Amino acid sequence: MLSRMLGPLAVICLGAVVMFVFFATLGGIAPGDVVWLTIVVGLLTVLFAVRSLIVRHELGARGSQATMRSVNSLRERRGF
Secondary structure: OHHHHHHHHHHHHHHHHHHHHHHHHHOOOOOOOOHHHHHHHHHHHHHHHHHHHHHHHHHHHOOOHHHHHHHHHHHHHHOO
């Protein structure tokens, strides 16, 4: 159950980081004015990077067949 929730949570984390960077680039958010938000987005970035590295390691080492099956089922569902 937890592994099914990590995929959407990773997408939400990535979306929040992209939105923050987008609005900071446009000047809508000054990262120095909202320090707490900058810290939260930094933590989300680190969590997403750690999850991506773990998935990359599992897929590269072929150590976890469950991860391979879940990724393969996602690919089959999308038609790849």
